[in-house]
Amino acid sequence: MKDSLDTPSPTEPTPLFDGLAYAGVLPFVVGIWMVWQGTVVLGIDGRLLFAGYSACILSFLGGIWWAGALNRPDHPRRLGLTLQSNGVALVAWLGLLVSTVSLWGLLLLAAGFAYVRWEEARLNPNARRLRHYFRTRSRVSYLVIGCHLVMLVLLLWRAPGA
Template sequence: MPSSQDATDLSLHWFNRLAYLGVLPFVLGLWMQWSGVSFGYVDGRFLFAAYSCAILSFLCGVWWGGALNAAHHPAHNKLMYLSNGLCLLGWVGLLLYRTPVGLLLLLLCYVFVERMEAYLKPNRRELRSYFRTRTRVTYLVVACHLAMVLLLIAGG
């Protein structure tokens, strides 16, 4: 019978794979924008911004759920307000997706989430791999946002 450690290791293994695979739609949006390919009315810039907003909303939902499940945590109220505020900022970024400003706003939201998680993360050994992966993937996502901004500024 597998131990709980085996289950945790397997869960982290799949988390790591899915986290890195989650960068692929950003890369697809970049490629579509660079090459001028679109799928119907969806161009690379919109795909990129919409996916970015969806993932940011997901991350904010994780904070919301964490706040609901940890009412005793000293940052409980901050997490509730921040999750809603960041989600709304992400939607503003999506509305401004045709401008570099909208994409920079999304980028800043990702940086803020990563910095807050670095500040709030529990110091539990079994979560180190999780947070290490989250940080690396956030850096990749930020790099993709910067690349898209540069592509837009260059006229792509």
């Protein structure tokens, strides 16, 4: 029996989808650059920009799960996706709060992205209609996690007494 997700769809990802997904990495890179340069814009330093944007995107990814649970009442993991979407948003919020006083917040945000990547790998990435989406999402997730690691190293390197 064919899965309805295997049927070709007119909503197949486009170059616009890919472009927006990869462009979403730019604010992370800007935050890293701002910390590297010691730049502050409108009272916002690179660390706050980076952590704030990270929390926003992580919450957005949780919202995708929430929408998926709402739109697929027959999904076998509907309750789990609903609860996890809230958990991801709470981790993002906590990571943002902690990041203002500790590097642990950035590590928590990076772990949130790694968890989302791991969980998405379990959601049927081989369905033909979703294959391109999951491939792009995987690549972007690894870039974002890498940005978090670069930011952590940069902050440790720039820390007083380090």
